[in-house]
Amino acid sequence: MKKILNIGLLIAFIGLAVLFFILDPARHNIFPRCIFNSITGYYCPGCGSQRAIHSLLYLDIAGVVSYNFLFIPAFLLIIYHYLHPILNQFFSWKLPNIFYFKSTPWIIFGFVIAFWILRNLPFYPFSVLAPG
Amino acid sequence: MNEQQQFQQPQTPPPNYLVFAILTTIFCCQILGIVSIVFAAQVNSRWNSGDIQGALDASKNAKLWAWIAFGSGFLIAIVTVILAMLGVLAGIFGGMNF
Numbered sequence: 001m002k003k004i005l006n007i008g009l010l011i012a013f014i015g016l017a018v019l020f021f022i023l024d025p026a027r028h029n030i031f032p033r034c035i036f037n038s039i040t041g042y043y044c045p046g047c048g049s050q051r052a053i054h055s056l057l058y059l060d061i062a063g064v065v066s067y068n069f070l071f072i073p074a075f076l077l078i079i080y081h082y083l084h085p086i087l088n089q090f091f092s093w094k095l096p097n098i099f100y101f102k103s104t105p106w107i108i109f110g111f112v113i114a115f116w117i118l119r120n121l122p123f124y125p126f127s128v129l130a131p132g
Numbered sequence: 133m134n135e136q137q138q139f140q141q142p143q144t145p146p147p148n149y150l151v152f153a154i155l156t157t158i159f160c161c162q163i164l165g166i167v168s169i170v171f172a173a174q175v176n177s178r179w180n181s182g183d184i185q186g187a188l189d190a191s192k193n194a195k196l197w198a199w200i201a202f203g204s205g206f207l208i209a210i211v212t213v214i215l216a217m218l219g220v221l222a223g224i225f226g227g228m229n230f
Contacts, residue, residue, distance in 0.1 A: 032205075032212035036162065044162040074158045081151045099150040102180050105173035108150070112157055112166060 021057045025050040026132075045070060045116045048131025067131045070115055146191035148175035152198040160205030168197040 025031040036044040048067035055063030056071075064071050077098075084095040098104055119129035150172040157165030171194035178186035 030213060030216040032209045035208060046158050046160055046162050049159050068158070070158055074154050077154060078151055099148060100145055100176055102176045105148065105150055105169050105176060108154060109166065109169045109173065112162070112169070116162070
């Protein structure tokens with residue numbers, strides 16, 4: 001059962017990747033818009049992520065960074081999450097699970113809140129953080 | 133510091149769902165995802181201070197809020213796709229003169 005679920009998730013994931021590869025969220029409006037941005041007009045920490053996925057699939061790293069500055073750090077953290085048990089097993093390393101350090105969630109919390117505020121400031125250099 | 137904690141508590145802490153929370157925060161539902169990050173922080177700090185029951189409760193809440201965030205994002209995505217499809221249909225039928 002769990003195997004079927006995982007295969008289903010993998011198919012859904014590949015399907016979404018294909019969709020984000022073919023269609024550009026900057027130009028097609030079938031992609032969901034951010035509710036926070038629609039209501040308040042301000043950017044949230046996730047704004048630009050869909051365009052960033054599109055850029056990432058074209059390996060346009062500069063585009064990814066300009067759409068969402070936190071996208072690549074978050075992406076790397078998630079890769080670490082899945083990779084570190086595998087590395088530990090294969091090479092018998094002792095990489096710690098950084099997500100269980102006492103301060104990790106608070107550091108991430110701080111970054112997200114700071115990013116949320118800073119990317120809405122309309123002047124340089126913070127205006128660079130706004131998507132697009 | 134971490135080694136000392138592991139020496140005192142050989143068990144592993146309950147899952148804090150931090151990765152799930154980051155995913156939902158950066159990819160859709162910031163506010164709900166941030167609630168989940170705060171609960172993840174509580175899992176780690178309560179576990180480190182020996183409050184195992186508190187850590188378990190925070191773990192449950194972290195999971196709950198991450199799923200609420202994911203669910204709301206999923207719902208928004210579905211509604212958007214339906215609205216977009218209706219918009220396309222309206223465009224097709226709107227162009228017809230009956």
